[in-house]
Structures are given as structure tokens and as C-alpha cells.
Amino acid sequence: MSEMYTQQVMDHFTNPRNVGEIENADGVGQVGNAKCGDIMRISIKVENDVITDVKFRTFGCGAAIATSSVATEMVKGKTLDEALALTNQMVIEKLGGLPDVKIHCSVLAEEALHAAIADYKAKHGK
Amino acid sequence: MHAMSTTKRINMDHAATTYLDPEVLGIMLPWFTENYGNASSVYAEGRTARQAVEDAREQVRAALGAKALQEIYFTSGGTESDNWAIKGFADANQRKGNHIITTNVEHHAVLHTCQYLEKKGFEVTYLPVDHEGRVSAQQVADAITDRTILVSILFANNEIGSINPIAEIGKVCRERKVVFHTDAVQAVGSVPIDVEAMNIDMLSLSAHKFNGPKGVGALYVRKGIRLENLIHGGAQERGHRGSTYNTPGIVGLGAAIQRATQDIPAKSARLAALRDQLINRITGEIDHVIVNGHRTERLPNNVNVCFRFIEGESLLLNLDMLGISASSGSACTSGSLDPSHVLLAIGLPHEIAHGSLRLSLGVESTQEDVDRVMEVLPGIVRKLRDLSPLYADYLQQKNA
Numbered sequence: 464m465s466e467m468y469t470q471q472v473m474d475h476f477t478n479p480r481n482v483g484e485i486e487n488a489d490g491v492g493q494v495g496n497a498k499c500g501d502i503m504r505i506s507i508k509v510e511n512d513v514i515t516d517v518k519f520r521t522f523g524c525g526a527a528i529a530t531s532s533v534a535t536e537m538v539k540g541k542t543l544d545e546a547l548a549l550t551n552q553m554v555i556e557k558l559g560g561l562p563d564v565k566i567h568c569s570v571l572a573e574e575a576l577h578a579a580i581a582d583y584k585a586k587h588g589k
Numbered sequence: 590m591h592a593m594s595t596t597k598r599i600n601m602d603h604a605a606t607t608y609l610d611p612e613v614l615g616i617m618l619p620w621f622t623e624n625y626g627n628a629s630s631v632y633a634e635g636r637t638a639r640q641a642v643e644d645a646r647e648q649v650r651a652a653l654g655a656k657a658l659q660e661i662y663f664t665s666g667g668t669e670s671d672n673w674a675i676k677g678f679a680d681a682n683q684r685k686g687n688h689i690i691t692t693n694v695e696h697h698a699v700l701h702t703c704q705y706l707e708k709k710g711f712e713v714t715y716l717p718v719d720h721e722g723r724v725s726a727q728q729v730a731d732a733i734t735d736r737t738i739l740v741s742i743l744f745a746n747n748e749i750g751s752i753n754p755i756a757e758i759g760k761v762c763r764e765r766k767v768v769f770h771t772d773a774v775q776a777v778g779s780v781p782i783d784v785e786a787m788n789i790d791m792l793s794l795s796a797h798k799f800n801g802p803k804g805v806g807a808l809y810v811r812k813g814i815r816l817e818n819l820i821h822g823g824a825q826e827r828g829h830r831g832s833t834y835n836t837p838g839i840v841g842l843g844a845a846i847q848r849a850t851q852d853i854p855a856k857s858a859r860l861a862a863l864r865d866q867l868i869n870r871i872t873g874e875i876d877h878v879i880v881n882g883h884r885t886e887r888l889p890n891n892v893n894v895c896f897r898f899i900e901g902e903s904l905l906l907n908l909d910m911l912g913i914s915a916s917s918g919s920a921c922t923s924g925s926l927d928p929s930h931v932l933l934a935i936g937l938p939h940e941i942a943h944g945s946l947r948l949s950l951g952v953e954s955t956q957e958d959v960d961r962v963m964e965v966l967p968g969i970v971r972k973l974r975d976l977s978p979l980y981a982d983y984l985q986q987k988n989a
């Protein structure tokens with residue numbers, strides 16, 4: 464795999480999509496920690512089991528920012544089950560690959576999304 | 590990294606490497622072509638090349654204030670010089686003791702060499718630095734035991750620029766009869782060095798840090814010190830380091846060190862003024878900034894700061910897109926999970942260390958370069974903070 468960032472990574476890094484936090488979100492997930500250098504927070508709005516809105520904030524490297532941006536794009540408008548099926552491998556493919564040393568940063572997007580959905584389910588007794 | 594071909598590139602990473610001075614290149618070129626002889630050959634071409642090598646040795650000797658030409662050995666760079674000084678000395682002197690003293694902020698060329706020697710049964714004391722990244726002569730004095738054979742202490746820190754009290758440490762080592770090595774790779778050409786006045790017994794340097802070629806360096810070894818060979822081979826360097834002389838590189842090292850050590854006070858004063866301006870403008874125009882390293886006992890070309898709530902690699906990528914090369918000690922730039930050992934050693938918590946930025950100036954740096962950095966840096970930091978959940982949390986707590 465490439466040692467450098469692809470054009471898709473740089474595109475999401477320079478113009479991240481869906482930045483911010485949803486007010487009165489239905490679910491919020493935060494993963495990572497400041498110690499290892501990447502933190503990701505994803506908030507979702509859910510209607511009839513469909514993610515109608517999703518926003519993120521990320522503290523981290525280029526790969527962490529790009530993967531969270533693309534992940535939010537990939538799950539917007541999807542059902543919760545579809546969103547839960549999202550893996551970091553799919554995110555990496557969408558970005559045209561990531562340098563090997565950056566694979567661990569991409570796991571966070573999947574984890575943050577799963578955490579947000581789990582939070583939604585817990586709050587809504589599902 | 591992605592470069593934008595339209596913008597003029599600004600090098601703010603001279604601590605990583607410098608450009609080859611075109612004059613030095615001009616001096617090197619004939620030694621690749623017309624005068625390509627092997628400097629060990631007895632015939633005319635060899636003797637010509639050998640003379641060039643010996644002229645360069647004299648240039649290095651003079652730049653360091655060393656007494657004798659035989660005290661200068663040419664190597665493949667700073668890393669080899671550090672390895673040779675430490676492993677070669679440990680090997681040759683283990684009868685006298687097995688204790689080595691160094692610091693916890695050394696370059697990996699020293700740190701990993703010492704860790705290797707620990708595996709081989711040596712005992713190594715890693716002196717902790719203060720919050721500015723320095724050790725004191727007193728710390729060294731207190732750590733010396735009757736088993737101590739070698740003290741190896743960084744002259745000037747490659748990340749945060751702090752300069753150690755080398756002359757004081759040299760004095761302590763001389764009084765206690767312990768050999769003193771210093772990795773001066775970042776210091777040569779920036780700080781006046783005199784191995785006699787400073788009681789330095791061994792010193793490592795590397796040409797590409799002062800506008801010389803890459804892949805060539807030198808090790809100063811005071812007369813009378815015994816080193817085991819690191820590179821076994823032919824009879825070059827009086828049998829102490831095999832391998833055909835890298836004549837063009839050695840000639841380039843000599844020419845570069847002569848130029849770099851001319852008029853250090855004037856050159857350093859100019860760079861220090863730009864450095865201080867950068868530090869003052871960064872801390873003045875951007876909130877939540879921590880300046881790393883000593884404010885005055887500092888390399889004239891080094892700026893190192895941490896921006897809270899953001900991560901270093903994303904900062905570097907943004908600067909790169911705007912034509913500026915810089916470096917960071919964040920984990921994601923080092924390829925490990927931990928930020929730089931230097932930033933942790935000066936007591937920074939992980940999350941702050943991840944947000945570090947090193948800007949290092951060089952001979953061609955100008956006021957315009959500094960202005961350009963300040964034109965873009967505050968906006969980049971703002972943009973990344975807008976993305977940061979840590980900054981959002983901070984604002985929320987502040988407003989609560």
C-alpha cells in the first residue's frame with residue numbers, strides 16, 4: 464500500500480464533510496484518547512431507523528480526519544443496520560488506500576460510529 | 590507529502606537537513622570526475638585525492654580547535670560517528686568499567702546505541718532533563734561512579750534546540766577522569782565549539798546539517814583515547830575505519846565546515862532575531878501555545894511550540910499544502926503510538942506533545958519567510974481547532 468496519502472484522503476482532509484456536532488443528537492459516540500493521539504466524536508440524528516444527519520469532530524492526523532469525514536458521508540441516509548455493517552476496510556477502500564502505519568487511525572471511524580449507534584439504542588430502549 | 594507546485598517552497602525544517610551550498614558543490618564536482626582516483630592509491634591520481642582528503646581533515650581540525658590532524662576521522666555521518674564513539678569506546682575500555690552516563694533526550698543514534706550496550710551487559714544512566722530539556726554538570730558529577738567509563742551528552746537538542754552546559758560538563762569529566770563524548774550534529778556552525786577549551790574528548794558531526802553533502806560526517810577523538818573499530822576493513826583512516834575514501838563527500842564536508850564556522854556570532858545573531866520574532870508572534874497571535882526548550886540557551890535557528898487541542902501531523906499537512914516544510918514530534922508523524930521522547934522528557938502530557946511544531950531556520954531564511962509563516966499559521970490552527978472535539982469541550986467548560 465502507498466506510503467503517502469491519496470488524492471481522496473487529501474480532499475477529505477482539506478474539505479472535511481459534516482463537521483460539527485448535532486444539537487440534541489439521538490446518539491453520540493466518542494472513541495480514542497489523547498494519549499495515542501487520535502480522538503473522534505460522531506453524533507447522529509435518527510428517524511425511523513435511518514441516519515438522517517451525522518456530524519463529527521476529530522483530534523488527530525490527516526488519516527484520522529479523512530476517515531471520519533468519509534465515514535460520515537458513507538452512512539448519511541443509511542439505515543442503522545447498513546451503518547453498522549460499515550468497516551474500516553470499506554472506509555479505506557473509499558479513500559483509495561491508506562499508508563500501512565495509518566491503518567490503526569482508520570479503525571476509530573468505525574468504532575465511533577458504532578458507539579454513536581449503541582448510544583442511540585441505549586437511549587431509545589432498543 | 591503533497592507539494593503545491595505553484596507556490597514557492599519555504600524550508601522551515603533545516604534541523605532535518607539543509608541544501609548543499611552551490612559553492613561547496615562546485616568544489617566537490619571535480620572529485621567525482623577528473624579527480625576520481627582512489628585516495629589510497631600510490632600513483633599520482635591517488636596522491637591528489639589523498640591530499641584533498643587531508644586538506645579537508647585540516648579544515649575540520651581547525652573548525653573544532655583540535656590539536657592534531659590524527660584526531661579527526663571521517664565517517665558516513667552523525668549516526669556512524671555516534672555509534673563508533675560509544676560502541677567503540679565501550680568495547681575497548683570495558684576492563685576499566687561498565688557504566689555509561691547519557692541523557693533521556695539524546696538522538697536515537699545515541700539512545701539506541703546505549704540501549705544496545707545495556708543488552709550487552711553495560712549499565713547506562715539516562716539523566717533526566719529539566720523542563721527546558723537540559724542537564725546540569727552537577728547531575729553528571731553526582732552520577733559518576735568508579736565504574737563510569739564514558740559520558741555522552743547531546744550538545745544541542747535536535748527537537749527543542751536547548752543547549753547543554755557542555756564546557757561545565759567537560760570540566761567535571763576531566764576532573765573525574767571520565768571520557769566525554771558529545772553529539773554536536775546540530776551545534777556545529779550554530780554555536781562556537783572548541784574541543785580544547787570545552788574539554789570535549791569525542792565529538793560527532795554531520796555535513797548535511799550545515800549546507801554540506803549528505804552521507805558524510807566526522808568523529809573527533811582526542812589523542813590517547815582507545816576505540817575499537819566499528820567498520821572493519823582496509824587500512825584507511827590509519828587502519829581505524831575501512832572503506833574507500835568518499836573523496837567528494839569529504840572535500841564537501843571540509844569546505845562546508847569552514848564556511849559554516851566563519852563568523853558564527855553575526856550569523857547566529859541574525860537567525861536568533863528571526864527565531865525570537867517567530868516565537869513572540871506565535872505566542873502573541875495564537876492562544877494556548879506552549880514554547881518548548883530554553884529561551885536563551887537555545888540554537889539560534891530553533892522554534893518549538895505546542896498548540897493545545899490539535900495534532901501535529903494535520904498541522905504539517907496544512908503547512909505543506911501552503912508551501913511550508915516543518916516537522917512535529919506527534920505520534921502520527923513518528924509512526925509510533927507515542928509522541929517524541931524529548932517532549933515527554935520535558936514533562937509534557939501526551940495530548941499536548943501531540944500538538945508540537947518545530948520550525949528550524951537556515952542560512953537562506955529571510956524575514957519574508959517568517960512573515961509568510963505568520964500569515965498562514967494562525968488560520969491553520971483555528972481551522973484545526975474548529976475540527977477538534979477537545980477544543981469544543983474546552984469552550985463548553987469555559988462557558989459553563
Ligand SMILES: Cc1ncc(COP(=O)(O)O)c(C=O)c1O
Pocket residue numbers: 604605665666667668669671696698745746747772773774775795796804806
Ligand atoms: C542530534 C543528531 N544526532 C545525530 C543525527 C544523525 O545524523 P546523520 O543523519 O548524519 O546520520 C542527527 C540528524 O538527524 C541529529 O540531529
Ligand SMILES: [Zn+2]
Pocket residue numbers: 500501523524525526527565568921
Ligand atoms: Zn493517526
